[in-house]
Amino acid sequence: MAESQNIDLATFMEGTSRRNPGQHEFIQAVHEVAQDIFEFLADKPQYHEAQILRRIAEPDRIVSFRVCWEDDSHNVRVQRGWRVQNNNAIGPYKGGLRFHPDVNESILKFLAFEQTFKSALTGLPMGGGKGGANFNPKGKSESEIMRFCQSFMTELYRHIGPDVDVPAGDIGVGSREIGYMFGQYKRITGQFVGALTGKGIEYGGSMIRPEATGFGAVYFLREMLRHRGEDIEGLTATISGSGNVATHAAQKFVELGGKVVSMSDSGGFVHDPDGFDKEKIEWVRQHKTHRRGRISEYAEAFAGATFHNGARPWGLPCDVALPCATQNELDEHDAKALIANGCRAVCEGANMPSTQLAVTAFREAGILFGPGKAANAGGVAISGLEMSQNAARLSWEAERLEQMLLKIMQDIHARCLRHGTRADGSVDYVRGANIAGFKRVADAMLAFGIV
Ligand code: NDP
Numbered sequence: 001m002a003e004s005q006n007i008d009l010a011t012f013m014e015g016t017s018r019r020n021p022g023q024h025e026f027i028q029a030v031h032e033v034a035q036d037i038f039e040f041l042a043d044k045p046q047y048h049e050a051q052i053l054r055r056i057a058e059p060d061r062i063v064s065f066r067v068c069w070e071d072d073s074h075n076v077r078v079q080r081g082w083r084v085q086n087n088n089a090i091g092p093y094k095g096g097l098r099f100h101p102d103v104n105e106s107i108l109k110f111l112a113f114e115q116t117f118k119s120a121l122t123g124l125p126m127g128g129g130k131g132g133a134n135f136n137p138k139g140k141s142e143s144e145i146m147r148f149c150q151s152f153m154t155e156l157y158r159h160i161g162p163d164v165d166v167p168a169g170d171i172g173v174g175s176r177e178i179g180y181m182f183g184q185y186k187r188i189t190g191q192f193v194g195a196l197t198g199k200g201i202e203y204g205g206s207m208i209r210p211e212a213t214g215f216g217a218v219y220f221l222r223e224m225l226r227h228r229g230e231d232i233e234g235l236t237a238t239i240s241g242s243g244n245v246a247t248h249a250a251q252k253f254v255e256l257g258g259k260v261v262s263m264s265d266s267g268g269f270v271h272d273p274d275g276f277d278k279e280k281i282e283w284v285r286q287h288k289t290h291r292r293g294r295i296s297e298y299a300e301a302f303a304g305a306t307f308h309n310g311a312r313p314w315g316l317p318c319d320v321a322l323p324c325a326t327q328n329e330l331d332e333h334d335a336k337a338l339i340a341n342g343c344r345a346v347c348e349g350a351n352m353p354s355t356q357l358a359v360t361a362f363r364e365a366g367i368l369f370g371p372g373k374a375a376n377a378g379g380v381a382i383s384g385l386e387m388s389q390n391a392a393r394l395s396w397e398a399e400r401l402e403q404m405l406l407k408i409m410q411d412i413h414a415r416c417l418r419h420g421t422r423a424d425g426s427v428d429y430v431r432g433a434n435i436a437g438f439k440r441v442a443d444a445m446l447a448f449g450i451v
Contacts, residue, residue: 009038016057023106025327028356029113030057036434040419050450052442056116059086059109060093065155067133069147071140081152083131083159083167086112089444092163093129094119094380096170096198099148099177101136107327108132111170111351115380117437118373121412124384129165131156137172138292149180157185162194162390168383169198171326174244174289175210179203194390197383206386207398208405209379214248214349215402216378216409217322217370218256221347223413224368227427230344233257238318238338240264241325242295245349245376247285249322250276262313264325265295269313272298272305317341324349332357339365348372359430366426374412374433381408 007015016030034053041047067079082105085093095115098108108130116128135148160167169178178198185195192204199205208215222232235258239250242263250260259275263284272280280302287293299307314321314334321343323330327350335358338346345368348354352372354362362369382405389395412433419439420432 009034012038012054015054019058020106020109023109025110025352026106026113029110029352032352032356032359032430033113033117033434033438036431037438040431040435040438046446047442050446052445053438055445056087056438056441057113059084059112060088061085062105062109063159064105067135067148067152067155069144069151071144079133079135079148081131081133081155082108083156083165084108084112084129085159085165086128086130087116087441088127088165089441089448090120091125091127093165094126094168094383095128095130096132096168097173097177097181098130098132098170099135099137099172100132101134103132103134110327114351114373116441117434118377119380119384120437120440121374121415121433122377122381122384122408123411123415124381124408126166126380126384126387129167130170131167132170132173135172137177145177146180149177150184153181153184154188156181157188157195160185160195162387166194166383166387167196168379169244171243174198175200175205194387197386199386201395204386204390206382206389206401207396208401209382209386210244211248211251212382212405213245213376213379214250214324215252216381216405217245217249217324217347217349217375218252219378219406219409220370220375220413221253221320221322221345222256223410224345224347224370224427224429227413227417228368231257235259235319236261236317237320237322238262238313238316238343239322239324239349240269240313240329240353241323241350242284242288243325244289245379246322246324247281247288249324249349250281250284251278253322254278254281258320261318262316263295263298264313266325267294267296268307268309268311270295270298270305270307271313271316272302274304314338315341318343320345320347322347322349323353325353326350327352328355330354330358332361334358335361339367344368346370347375349376351376363428363430368427369429371430371433373437374416374429377412378405378409381405 416432
């Protein structure tokens with residue numbers, strides 16, 4: 001073996017940091033995976049010799065482009081759009097589009113890297129990608145959103161397609177934005193094909209796609225608890241976020257007999273000691289998604305609830321925590337507060353919401369920890385099934401799809417157990433997910449030779 005290929009983790013990470021200066025989120029995501037993979041590969045030189053991890057950590061390509069649009073006051077506005085196509089070893093690139101002012105190349109590279117393992121964990125034929133723009137949808141009119149989406153797709157359409165790359169939604173991109181983008185894709189290409197997922201039911205969308213990520217995260221949490229002989233019934237959860245993932249996770253947690261005591265947005269969190277019931281969760285969904293309101297207004301609408309400006313909910317006593325807002329929203333201090341308050345399980349609905357030190361604290365305390373790439377894979381799984389339905393020109397019923405979602409989450413849990421069970425019977429889900437996802441992609445890459 002050549003000397004340069006026989007490197008240790010520290011040298012590998014030094015190289016990654018040097019090649020990706022200032023890209024903290026990306027380096028963080030690679031480091032988290034590399035720790036487990038280096039250990040796993042100690043007696044498997046074929047992967048090291050073929051530089052598999054190094055190749056997965058170098059996107060196949062990144063497209064960056066200008067997005068020009070006109071606001072309602074006729075000002076010309078200029079944004080930057082991206083698509084990161086990370087890896088298509090096991091299927092077309094797949095991954096959401098994020099519209100948020102903080103979006104940058106580092107964040108999209110971390111998300112596309114994570115997505116590669118997440119897609120692999122589902123067992124479906126999908127690769128990893130991610131895209132988006134530094135566009136802030138907040139406060140924009142309906143026609144401004146439409147014009148932006150159309151302009152964004154006027155460039156993106158060249159790089160996507162049902163067998164090439166199939167984007168979906170993410171933060172700031174819901175069914176409305178997907179509708180505008182799909183309309184523009186169809187108008188430019190003249191083709192009605194499944195080039196996007198998360199579409200409306202009327203034009204090729206899949207039942208339960210909006211629910212899938214949040215429902216799937218709670219199914220994964222239930223599998224982790226059951227493996228320890230516990231269940232959701234009677235447990236109390238703190239949840240962050242109030243968007244697609246958070247509201248559906250809250251809905252399923254309550255349906256399964258649990259109590260949810262918090263939700264949040266970028267302004268702070270609301271604590272409702274009486275619990276968010278079905279009607280209150282629906283109020284949050286309507287208020288945040290359709291009325292574009294702030295979560296602070298919940299405390300004005302419901303007696304007994306309090307709003308905590310600029311704060312996060314991790315100081316509340318709870319049995320389980322479901323971070324469902326954004327990356328790095330739960331740090332070491334929060335993790336220690338959760339553990340001290342009796343939290344027994346953390347399940348990530350968002351992508352990389354826990355910092356690396358927070359993850360270390362959870363692992364050391366021996367509490368259940370479901371990492372996002374496993375726990376929130378339900379969304380991409382149903383997107384994969386949307387692709388299958390589009391290709392077959394069929395639509396399946398909600399009940400059937402929810403059963404398929406449940407089965408996929410149970411299978412992901414089983415894959416994590418296979419590679420993450422320690423000698424004492426406890427489970428390291430981070431290691432299990434990293435190795436199971438890596439192995440599937442890596443074996444396909446080995447079959448292709450040096451490409
Ligand atoms: P939404 O846009 O529907 O909701 C995002 C939520 O997070 C909002 O409540 C938002 O509050 C909050 N938020 C955003 N930025 C911050 C911040 N800096 N601090 C605190 N809160 C913040 O997005 P989704 O629910 O779709 O996505 C949430 C997470 O789940 C993301 O990490 C995403 O990548 C991940 N995910 C989503 C999937 C999906 O199918 N949608 C699939 C897999 C993972 P505000 O309104 O104030 O901005």
